[in-house]
Amino acid sequence: MIVYKISSGKIALLKDIFLEKGFTGPYTRVLIKPNVCGFYPPSHLLMKTVVEYFSELSEKVVLVETESTMYKPMNRFRELGYVELFKDNPRVKFLDLTNFDVVKVSVPEGRALRKIPVSRIVLDFPLVNVARAGTHPSTRVTIALKNLFGLVSAKHKYLRYHPLGMDKVVADIAKVIKPALNIVEVPGSILVSEDALAVDIVASREIGVDPLEVKHFHYIAEDRGYLLEDYIKSVKIISK
Template structure:
């Protein structure tokens, strides 16, 4: 695999015109919009719409990024659709509440169908021969991925590769969590999925990023940057460099490279645009250690109690809404209300919990945190 090109573009705010100019500059640095669409093609934009949260919370890709890309594509003569498969609520509601519907409408971008889907053959197919993929992806000629720059409890970051999990519609995502419980298998699944849906371009929204307890309960941090690349591995590696973390701590980058998806090594990435070094924020809150592979717990189950990180609930913040229970993919439910009553926050059964962090991802009140046991910290596992 040759060198990968990554465009780094400073962007200090979400004023629509500023974002459009920044995206256009980034796309031009990669060779121009004609490299990514032809007139008359149907292009699908895939933002992160985890939930219907307001744009300033930095949970979702900002509407100005969607609008900027849609405008550029429309000017090139493309027809534009967009969408995602949110965690819990309906796609229709999440798209409206996140402000993305209004942004799309300004450039005649239609909301695609992410509720239904059909099979798509995985070209690598080592783990999965055929993925169920949202109808909107089947209906397009090409896709442009618009991830949000956020931390993630399971995969460390949610960048280009993790964002594509939303191409799998509805509850099938939960079943994949059950089927691929350890982080290596789950990361390989995401890599194979990326090789299956093959976006033409990835545009990372890092103007306002989320640090700490992401992807929904973290804190907003201004990173003032958009990052564009055809290589999802190089794009995620650049995310890591911007937060002063080794890309080797993110399994999807190393496994993605092994699978031929892209490059994460600095000597294999050519940076164009603004100076990356001036945008790095070493104080960005993220765990700068490898993701511990919970596969070893299969053989040392007793060890799990003492070293495995786990989700915990802050009872002062919990409103007893029950969304975490709904999100839990384990059939017996690893989190539930004691005696079925909502008088107290839900409780975990850590023997059942597969550490997928779907509950953490879905909690709308920032009440769930990832807790690392002391022994794990001493052993520097997490």
């Protein structure tokens, strides 16, 4: 499980990693999921680099999010300056997936959920998961895996899902939603991996959290047939 690590000052190297991993297009549509309705939105510089790269390869790049207890997606895209940032790029669109073409997807051997409501386009097009690592009162950390909770197409998610145990919910979501790429900001660096668990393990250490303290890491590793301790040993960091 490979995680690339680059200095924030060398963000242009992201494009080299994307090419190395075979993200060369052309694409009809690419979805980009920044954590805009949570605590830690990605920086403008990171978003600009990622969106511009994929917009050159795609007919359309769609920034997607669902509403949270605190925020509405379209309001948040404007408040954070993302709408202004991409106003001159006609290929960039913004979409609230809370009620958009929702289907219920079965969770195989779910820990907390039998089905998850998600927008159909999340399953039909490449998904780029963009997060900024931070701590969280319910799940110890919120990074790439927790960011996928923002793709559950439902209102009142806090009341509906938190009582079930958010670590179990996050693990169930990871069985259904499979990003093509995960990009995470940590202090001074950017991490990139096709494996959301691997990038979260590295990111948690970068913010001073022992990955063994994170329950949903254990659940997801176990769902893949590993002990978390063994999965951690399999993660290889390549610095650029």
